[in-house]
Amino acid sequence: MIDHTGIPVSNWASAQAFYDAAFAPLGIKLLSIVPEQFTGGVKVGGYGRTKPDFWLNESGETGPGRHYAFTASSRAEVDAFYAAAIAAGGRDNGAPGPRPHYHENYYGAFVFDPDGNNIEAVCHAPE
Template sequence: MIDHTGIAVTDFEASRKFYDAALAPLGASLVMMVPEEHTGGVKVGGYGYDRPRFWLHEAKEAGPGRHYAFTADKRAEVDAFHEAALAAGGKDNGAPGLRPHYHPNYYGAFVLDPDGNNIEAVCHHPE
């Protein structure tokens, strides 16, 4: 249903470092930087697999915290996401584990990014 989405970040390079590390275990990477002559000098970059699906754009204020969940194919990817995100400066907001109150196989981990957004990796499979 959602084709792509994005968030404002106050320190583009710090956020880029965080998302480079946090999304790598999920197979996603920075796939595009929009030339600054098309953005009025603002840094804008998109993460994804085959095309940009999650955008960062530089801003003076990030706005209120938001929640974004990224799909993981295996629980080990959720664990690796959490570890990489913390190593990249994220703050723990929920260690990897089952959340059976959502459904029996809901396995997720939560980290706050440099601007306080609640970032999650989630696997819906039994392994």
């Protein structure tokens, strides 16, 4: 249903370092950086597995409250995402574990990125 989405980030270098590390275990990487001549001098880049699905744009207007969940193919990937995100400066918002109150076979982990966005990795595969 959603082709792609994005969020503003206050510091491009900090956000890129965080997302590069946090997304690596999920097979997600920075696939596109839009030349600044097309963005009015704003840094804009897109992350994904095969095409840019999740975009960052540097902005003075950020804010917490956004929540994005990214699919993981295994519980081990969720665990690795969480460890990498915390090591890259993310703040804990829910360690890896089952969340049966959300849905059967729901295994997720939650971290706050440097701007306070709630970023999640989730696996729906049975154990």
